[in-house]
Amino acid sequence: MRPTRMPTDSDAAAPLLELHELRTVFPLGQGRVLKAVDGVSFTLLAGRTLCIVGESGSGKSITARSIMQIVGPPGRIAGGEIIYRPYPGRAPIDIARLHPRGTVMRAIRGRDIAMIFQEPMTSLSPIHRIGWQIGEPLLAHRLADRKAAHQQAIELLRQVEIPNPETAVDRYPFEFSGGMRQRAMIAMALACGPKILIADEPTTALDVTTQAEVLRLLTRLQHEDGLALLFITHDMGVVAQIADDVLVMHQGQIVEHGPVERIFHDPQHPYTQRLLDASKKLGMAAPPARPVVIAQQPLLQVRGVTLTYPVQTSLFRRPQVPPPAVRDVSFDLYEGENLGIVGESGSGKTSLGNCLIRILQPGTGQILYRRHDGTDMDLVALDRQALRQVHREIRMVFQDPFASLNPRMTVARVIGEPLLVNGVLSGPALSQRVAELLAQVGLPRDAGQRYPHAFSGGQRQRIVIARALALNPRLIIADEATSALDVTLRGQILDLLLELQRSRGLSFVLISHDLGVIRYFCNRIAVMYRGEIVEIGGADEICFNPRQPYTQALLAAVPEADPRRRNLLHAA
Amino acid sequence: MSSTTADIENGPAEPLPIATASEARLFWIRFCRHRLAVVGLAVTLLLYLIAIFAEPIAPFDPNHSSARLVYHPPQAIHWLDNGSLRPYVLAFRLQRDPVTLAATYVPDPHRKVYLGLWVKGDRYDLWGLFPGDHHLFGPVDARQPVFLFGADRLGRDMLSRIVYGARASLSIGIVGVTCSLLLGIVFGGISGYFGGRIDWAVQRVIEFIISLPTIPIWLALAAALPKRWSPLTTYFCITLIISLIGWTELARVVRGRFLAIRSETYVTAAWLDGCSQPRIIFRHMLPSLTSHIIASVTLAIPLMILAETALSFLGIGLQPPAISWGALLKEAQDVNSLAEAPWLLLPGVAVAITVLALNFLGDGLRDAADPHAH
Numbered sequence: 001m002r003p004t005r006m007p008t009d010s011d012a013a014a015p016l017l018e019l020h021e022l023r024t025v026f027p028l029g030q031g032r033v034l035k036a037v038d039g040v041s042f043t044l045l046a047g048r049t050l051c052i053v054g055e056s057g058s059g060k061s062i063t064a065r066s067i068m069q070i071v072g073p074p075g076r077i078a079g080g081e082i083i084y085r086p087y088p089g090r091a092p093i094d095i096a097r098l099h100p101r102g103t104v105m106r107a108i109r110g111r112d113i114a115m116i117f118q119e120p121m122t123s124l125s126p127i128h129r130i131g132w133q134i135g136e137p138l139l140a141h142r143l144a145d146r147k148a149a150h151q152q153a154i155e156l157l158r159q160v161e162i163p164n165p166e167t168a169v170d171r172y173p174f175e176f177s178g179g180m181r182q183r184a185m186i187a188m189a190l191a192c193g194p195k196i197l198i199a200d201e202p203t204t205a206l207d208v209t210t211q212a213e214v215l216r217l218l219t220r221l222q223h224e225d226g227l228a229l230l231f232i233t234h235d236m237g238v239v240a241q242i243a244d245d246v247l248v249m250h251q252g253q254i255v256e257h258g259p260v261e262r263i264f265h266d267p268q269h270p271y272t273q274r275l276l277d278a279s280k281k282l283g284m285a286a287p288p289a290r291p292v293v294i295a296q297q298p299l300l301q302v303r304g305v306t307l308t309y310p311v312q313t314s315l316f317r318r319p320q321v322p323p324p325a326v327r328d329v330s331f332d333l334y335e336g337e338n339l340g341i342v343g344e345s346g347s348g349k350t351s352l353g354n355c356l357i358r359i360l361q362p363g364t365g366q367i368l369y370r371r372h373d374g375t376d377m378d379l380v381a382l383d384r385q386a387l388r389q390v391h392r393e394i395r396m397v398f399q400d401p402f403a404s405l406n407p408r409m410t411v412a413r414v415i416g417e418p419l420l421v422n423g424v425l426s427g428p429a430l431s432q433r434v435a436e437l438l439a440q441v442g443l444p445r446d447a448g449q450r451y452p453h454a455f456s457g458g459q460r461q462r463i464v465i466a467r468a469l470a471l472n473p474r475l476i477i478a479d480e481a482t483s484a485l486d487v488t489l490r491g492q493i494l495d496l497l498l499e500l501q502r503s504r505g506l507s508f509v510l511i512s513h514d515l516g517v518i519r520y521f522c523n524r525i526a527v528m529y530r531g532e533i534v535e536i537g538g539a540d541e542i543c544f545n546p547r548q549p550y551t552q553a554l555l556a557a558v559p560e561a562d563p564r565r566r567n568l569l570h571a572a
Numbered sequence: 573m574s575s576t577t578a579d580i581e582n583g584p585a586e587p588l589p590i591a592t593a594s595e596a597r598l599f600w601i602r603f604c605r606h607r608l609a610v611v612g613l614a615v616t617l618l619l620y621l622i623a624i625f626a627e628p629i630a631p632f633d634p635n636h637s638s639a640r641l642v643y644h645p646p647q648a649i650h651w652l653d654n655g656s657l658r659p660y661v662l663a664f665r666l667q668r669d670p671v672t673l674a675a676t677y678v679p680d681p682h683r684k685v686y687l688g689l690w691v692k693g694d695r696y697d698l699w700g701l702f703p704g705d706h707h708l709f710g711p712v713d714a715r716q717p718v719f720l721f722g723a724d725r726l727g728r729d730m731l732s733r734i735v736y737g738a739r740a741s742l743s744i745g746i747v748g749v750t751c752s753l754l755l756g757i758v759f760g761g762i763s764g765y766f767g768g769r770i771d772w773a774v775q776r777v778i779e780f781i782i783s784l785p786t787i788p789i790w791l792a793l794a795a796a797l798p799k800r801w802s803p804l805t806t807y808f809c810i811t812l813i814i815s816l817i818g819w820t821e822l823a824r825v826v827r828g829r830f831l832a833i834r835s836e837t838y839v840t841a842a843w844l845d846g847c848s849q850p851r852i853i854f855r856h857m858l859p860s861l862t863s864h865i866i867a868s869v870t871l872a873i874p875l876m877i878l879a880e881t882a883l884s885f886l887g888i889g890l891q892p893p894a895i896s897w898g899a900l901l902k903e904a905q906d907v908n909s910l911a912e913a914p915w916l917l918l919p920g921v922a923v924a925i926t927v928l929a930l931n932f933l934g935d936g937l938r939d940a941a942d943p944h945a946h
Contacts, residue, residue, distance in 0.1 A: 359840060388846050396844055404837040408859045418845035453598075467841070 015085060016195055016228045017044040017067070017113075022080035022096065024059075024066045036062040036075065038252035044196060049222065049229040051239045051260070053275070054249035055486040056457075060232045063249070064198045067230075068115055069100040086112060086195070110137045114189035118201040120181035124173040130157070130184050131169030137191045156187040160217060178345075179210035183217065190221065197222070198230045203238065207344040208513065212557040212568045215242055219569060234487065236279035237559030240264055241568045248272045260563045278488040279561050282516040284543060289498055290523050293337045298370060299475060299507055300333040300356070305365030305380075307351055325351040326362070327531040333475070335370075338501075338508040340522030340539070342515055342554070348531040353479045353511045357396050358387055369394070392422060395468035399480035401460035405452040411438075411463055412448030418470045437466040441496060458489035462496070469500065477509045482517055494521050515558050519543050527551045599863060602940040609936020615929035623738040625698075630732035631710035631718065633694040634895055640666065641727035643913040644719045645677055649687065660684040661718055688712040722915035724903055730915060733895055734922055740896035742926065744811050744880045745873040751815035752876075753869055756822030763823070764830025765853065771827070778820045786817055790879070794888040803894035810889050814879045818872060825868045826861070833857050863941035870934035874927040881923055897923050 024037040037059045044050055052060040065071045067082055082095035098105040114137075117123040125133060134156055135149030144152055150169070157165035160183040173181055182202060189197055199218065203211035219242055222229045233239060239246055239260065246263040248256040248271065256269040267273045280286055307326040325348045333339050343349045354360040356367060358379055367379040369390065379390060398404040405414055415434050419425045425433055435445055441462040452460060461481065468476055478497070482490040494517065500506060512518050518525055519539050526536040527550065535548045546552045560567050604610060622629055647661040663683035667676050693707045693714045711718045721730035763774040793813045797806055833839060834857070842856045877897075883889030884898025885905070892899060900919040904910050910917070 357844065359844075391844050391846055396841070398837050398841065400837060404841050406838040406842070406856055406860075417842065417847070421848070421851065422846045464841075467845070 014046050015043045016046050017085070018081070018083040019043075019063075019067075020081040020083070022063065022066060022082060023078045024062050024071055024075060025078045026075045033078075035252050037066060039080070040249075040252075040254055041080075042247055042254070042257060044228040044230060046195065046228050047222070047226040048244040049219070049231055049242055050245045050247060051243035052230065052232045052247045052249055053234065053236065053239050055234060055275075055488065057251075058249040059252040060249050061200055064115070064200050064230060064232055067095065067196075067198060068109055068113060069095060069098065069105050070109075070115075084108065084112070107141070110194075111141045111143075111192040112194055113196040113198065114192070114194040115198040115200065116182070116185050116189050116202045118204050120178055120185055120205065123185060124181055126173055129170050129172060130176070133173075134169075134184065134188045134191055137188065141192055143192055152191065153187070156191055157184070159190070159221065160184070160187045162187075177210075178206055179213060182206060182210075182214055186214075186217065186221070190225075193225070194227065196228045196230065198232075200232045201234070202231075204233070204235070208515075209344065209553055209557040211238070212559070215559075215568055218242070235559070236276060236487070237283070237561045240561045240563045241559045241566050243563070248275065264561070264563050274488060276561070278491050281491045282487070282494075282514070282520050283561050284516060284519065284555075284558060285560075286520065288520050288539065289495065290338055290521060290539065291336065291498065291501055293334060293523055297335045298332045299335045299337075300370070301366075301368040301376070302332070302356070303330050303366040303368070305329045305352070305355055305362045305367060307348075307355055307360055307362045324363075324531055326355060329365070329528075329531075329533050331526055331533060331536055333507060333509065335474075336501075336505055336507055337524065338510060338522040340518035340525045341509065341511045341528060342513065342518050342525055343528035344513060344554075346530075347528040349511045349528045350479055351531075352528070353396075353477050353509065356509065357391070357394055357477055358382065359396075388422075392418075392471045393473050394475045394477065395471065395473040397461070397464050397468050397476060397478040397481040400484055401457050401464055402452075402484075404464055405460060407452055409451075410448065411450055411452060411455075414452070414463060415448070415466045415470055418467065422471065424471065433470070437470055440469065440500065441466045457485055458493065461485060461489075461493055465493075465496065465500075469504075472504070473506065475507045475509070477511070479511045480513070481510070483512065483514060490517060491520075497521070515543070515555065527554065599940050603936050606936035606939055608932045609939075612929040612932030612934075612936065615925065616933055619738060619926055619929070620742060622735055623742045626735050626739050627696040627698045628704065628706060629708045630729075630735040631693065631707050631720075632729040632732045633696065634728060634732040634736045635893065636694060636728060638717070638723075638727035641717055641719070641723050642675075642725055643909075644717070644723035644727060645913070646722040646730075646915055647679075647719055649720070653684070653686075658686060660686045661720075663716070685716045685718055686712045687718065721918050722913060724913070724916065725909060730900075730918060733900055734897070734919055736895045737897045737900050737919060738922065738926075740807065740890060740894060741877055741880055741898065741923070744807070744814070744896070745876040745930075747808075748811045748815040748818060748876040748880075749869050749872050751812065752819035752822050752872060753865070755815070755819035757826050757865070759819070760823035760826030761830060761853075764827035765834065767831070767834075774823075774827075778823055781817065781820050784817070787882075789817065790814070790883055791886070791888060794883055799891070803890065807890060807894065810880065810883060814876055814883075818876060818879075822865075822868060822872060826865065829861050829864050830857065833860055863937065867934055867938035867941050870930055870937055874930045874934075877923065877926060877930075 020041050022037055022040045023035065025033040025035055027033050040059075040063055042050065052063060054060045062071060062075065066077055071077070077096050080096060083092045084095050085092045093104070093108070095105070095108065124130075131150055131153040134153040135144070135146070138144040138149040138152055139146065154165045154169050157168055162168050162180060162183055173184070176184060185202075202218070203214050206214060215238065218229065221227070231242060243260040246258065246260050247254055248263070248269065250271050256263060256267065256272045263272060264276065267276055305326055306324050306328055308324040309322055327348075329352060331339070341349045341352060351360060355362045356379070362380055365380060368376040369379050370376055382390060409417070412431065412434050415437055416430050419430055419433060434448055438445060438447055443459060443462055443466070447455070452463065455463065482493050485493060497508065498521070501508065508521070510518060510521055522539050524537060525539050525542040526533045527542065527548065528534070529550050535542060535546065535551050542551060543555065546555055556567065644664060647664065649659050649661055651657060651659050653660055661684075662679040662681060663685050664677040665680045667678055668674070669676065687709060688711075689709050690706055691710045691712055691714070692705055693710045695703065695705045697703050719729055719731070721734065724730060724733070759774050759778070763771045790813060794810060797809050801809075839852060839856055842852050847856065880889055880896060881898035881901065884896050885901045887902060890896045890899050897919040901917070904916040904920070
C-alpha cells in the first residue's frame with residue numbers, strides 16, 4: 001500500500017477533464033428553472049482523486065451526470081464547457097456541446113469515462129450473467145469479440161478480488177452479495193480501460209466493513225492504472241480517507257475547493273466548517289452527549305428472545321426453514337438509559353426492535369416491562385387490548401420520515417391522532433396540546449395546518465418525534481431515526497432527543513448501523529451479528545476496548561474524518 | 573436525482589407565506605397539467621348533460637316516423653340569410669328516377685326552413701314526470717322536418733335517436749361500474765387486507781371468472797333473458813351481466829393497492845398510535861385509495877359502454893323500441909342500407925368520442941393520483 005499522498009506533484013499530472021462554468025437546469029414550468037448545477041468549474045487530473053462533497057440536493061450527482069451526458073429529461077445542460085482532453089496533443093472535445101445520443105458521445109461514454117452508481121442492487125441487470133454484463137461495454141465499443149470479452153471479464157473479476165472468477169463469471173447478480181455486486185460494477189466500469197472513473201456514492205448502500213474493502217479496492221486500481229477518479233459522497237469520513245482534492249458543493253455552487261489537507265484542517269467557508277463540525281461531532285473522537293444514568297431500575301428485561309420468520313410455502317418446492325432473524329437475545333434496559341443496538345444490514349437489529357414493540361411476535365422468550373406501579377408484565381404474552389395500553393408508553397420513531405407520515409393528513413391531525421384515538425384529549429384542548437408539542441420539537445406553530453409534503457426530511461423527523469411524544473411515553477425505540485438525514489441534521493435530531501430526555505425522563509433504544517451516532521447518544525451498546533448479540537457493554541468500553549473480533553473489525557472499518565489518519569487504507 | 577426533488581418541492585413554495593395546499597388541491601393541479609384529460613373531462617360532462625336532459629335537447633320525438641322521409645340525408649345549416657344571422661336549412665324534395673324508380677333527395681333552394689332556439693315542438697315528458705313541448709333548438713315551424721344527422725329506414729331523426737341513445741349507453745356504464753365497484757371493493761379489500769388463505773381463495777375465484785370466455789357467456793346469458801320482459805327489466809339484467817364479469821379487474825386493482833399500502837410505515841404507525849382496525853382501514857388507508865379507484869373506475873366505464881354496444885349490435889342486448897347506441901348501430905349491419913345511408917354509422921362516432929374522452933379522463937386521473945409512477 002502506498003503512503004498518504006500529499007498534493008505536491010499536481011502540475012506534473014495532465015489535466016484530463018476541465019469544467020468551465022457548467023450550468024445544468026431543470027425547468028419548473030412557467031419560465032422558472034431550478035439551477036441544479038450553477039457555474040461549476042474544476043479540473044480532473046490523471047492519477048488523482050477529486051471528491052465532491054455536499055448534502056442532498058447540492059447538485060453533486062447532477063454534475064457527474066452532466067459529464068456523462070445522462071441527465072434525465074427535463075434536465076439539460078444550459079451553458080458552460082466540459083473539455084475532455086483524450087491525449088496530450090490531440091484536439092480537446094467539448095462534451096457539453098455533444099448530442100447525448102450522438103456517436104461521439106457514445107464512443108466516449110463507457111470507454112473513456114465510466115461511471116459507478118450508488119445502488120448495486122438496481123444497477124445490474126437481473127436477467128443477464130455477470131460476465132456477459134462486464135463484457136458488454138467491450139462488445140459495444142468493438143474492443144473485443146465475444147470470446148475475448150469473456151476472458152477479459154474473468155480477468156477483470158480477478159482484478160476486483162472476486163474469489164473464483166472462472167465460476168463467478170457465469171453467475172447472476174442475485175447470487176452476489178451487495179459488496180460483490182459493487183465490485184462487479186467496478187469491473188464493468190473498468191472493462192474498456194477508461195481514463196476517468198466517476199463514482200457516485202458507490203459505498204453509501206454498503207455496510208461499513210464492505211465499504212472499507214470497496215474503498216481500498218478503488219484506490220488500489222486507481223493507483224495502478226493512473227485513473228482520474230471523481231468520487232461523489234456525502235460522508236466526510238470517506239473524503240478524508242481517499243481524496244487528494246476536495247470540492248464542497250452547496251445549492252448547485254462550489255463553495256470551497258482545495259487539497260484535502262487544507263479543507264479539513266483550515267476550512268475557509270462557513271458551510272465547510274459547519275459540515276466538518278457536524279461530522280466531527282458524531283466522530284469517534286468527539287465528546288459524547290449521552291445522559292447521566294442514576295436510577296438502576298431495569299425498565300425492560302429481555303430474556304432469550306428468538307424470532308423466526310414464517311416459512312415460505314410453495315406448491316412445488318420443499319419448504320426451507322430460514323435461520324432465526326433474532327436468536328436468543330437477552331439484555332436489560334435501565335430507566336433513563338440509552339441503549340444502542342449496532343450491526344450490519346441483515347444482523348436482525350430492526351427485527352429485534354420490532355419485537356420489543358410487538359410489531360413482530362417473537363417465537364420464544366420473555367420481554368418483561370416494568371410498569372409505573374413496579375409490577376412486571378411480559379410483552380410477549382399480551383393480547384391486543386393490553387397491547388394498546390403498552391403502546392401508549394412505548395413509542396417508535398421510524399427510519400424513513402417520508403413514509404411514516406400519512407400524506408393525506410395535516411400535521412396537526414398526525415400528531416393529534418394518538419391522543420384522539422386513545423380518548424385522552426379532543427377539541428380545543430387537543431389543538432392546544434398539538435401546538436405545545438410542535439413548539440417542543442422546534443417547529444413553527446402554523447406547521448400544524450400544513451401537509452407533510454411541505455416539509456423537508458429533518459422537519460418531518462421532528463413531526464414523527466412529536467407524534468411519539470404525544471402520549472408522554474417512557475420508552476422510545478428509534479430505528480435508524482437519523483440515517484435518512486444529512487449529517488448536519490443528524491446531530492440536531494440527536495440533540496433534540498437528548499434535550500427531551502432530560503426534561504421528561506425518557507429511555508431510548510437506538511438502532512443504527514452508524515457507530516458514531518450510537519457512541520454520541522448511548523450509554524451502553526449491544527453489537528449484533530447474525531441475529532445474536534455478540535457483545536454488550538458500556539459505550540466507551542465497546543468503542544475503545546472491544547473484546548470480540550467482530551466488534552474490532554466493525555470499529556476498524558469506520559473511516560476517520562481526518563486525512564492525516566487514513567485508517568482504512570493502511571489496514572491489512 | 574431524488575436529491576433534487578426536495579429542492580423543486582421547496583422552491584416554488586417559498587414565495588407564498590404558508591403553503592397549505594391539501595392533497596386534493598395538489599391532485600387537481602396535477603390533473604390540470606394533463607391538457608388532454610381536461611378536454612376529456614369537459615367532453616364527458618357535456619355527454620352526460622346531454623344524456624340527462626335528452627328530451628328537451630333532442631329536436632324531435634325519436635320514435636316519430638314518416639314513410640315519406642325514409643333515409644332522408646343530413647341537411648347542412650346555413651348560418652347567414654341575406655347577410656343577417658338567421659340559421660336555416662334547405663328543404664329536400666323527393667325525386668324518382670323515371671327509369672329505375674330509385675328515390676333521390678335534392679335540395680330545393682327556394683324552400684328555407686328557419687331554425688330557432690327554445691322552440692315549440694313534439695310533446696314529451698321529461699324523465700317521465702314533467703310534461704313539456706319546448707326543445708333546445710329546432711325548426712321554428714314545428715311541422716317542418718329537419719334532419720341534421722339524416723333519417724333512418726323509418727324516417728326517424730337520427731340526431732334525436734342518438735341523443736336518446738346516449739341515455740341508455742352512458743347510464744349502463746355508470747350503473748355497471750357501480751355494481752362492479754361494490755363487488756370489487758368488497759372482495760378486493762377483503763383479499764388485500766386479510767391476505768393469507770382468504771386472499772388465495774378470492775384470487776383463485778377471480779382467476780376462474782377471468783378465464784371464462786366473455787362473449788359466449790354474455791351471449792348465453794343475454795339469450796336466456798325472456799323476450800317478453802319490459803325494456804327496463806332487460807336493461808337492468810344486461811347491466812348486471814356485464815358487471816358480473818367486469819368486477820374482477822377492479823377487485824385486483826383494489827387488492828394491489830391494499831397490499832401496497834398495508835406495508836407502508838404510516839399504517840404501522842397508525843396501529844402503534846392505538847387506532848382500531850376499522851379506523852386504520854377507513855381513515856388511514858381508504859383516503860389514499862380513492863383517487864386510484866376513481867381513475868380505474870373511469871377507465872372501466874368505456875369497457876362497459878363497448879360491451880353494451882357489442883351486445884346490442886349483435887341483437888341480444890337492448891331490443892327495440894329501446895334506444896341505445898348499440899341498438900342504433902344494428903341498423904347499420906346491412907351493407908345495402910349502409911351504402912344508401914352512411915349516416916347510420918354516426919352512433920359509432922358517438923361511441924368512439926365517448927370512449928376516447930373517458931380514456932383521456934381516466935389517464936389524467938391516474939397520472940394525477942400516482943405522480944411517481946413515471
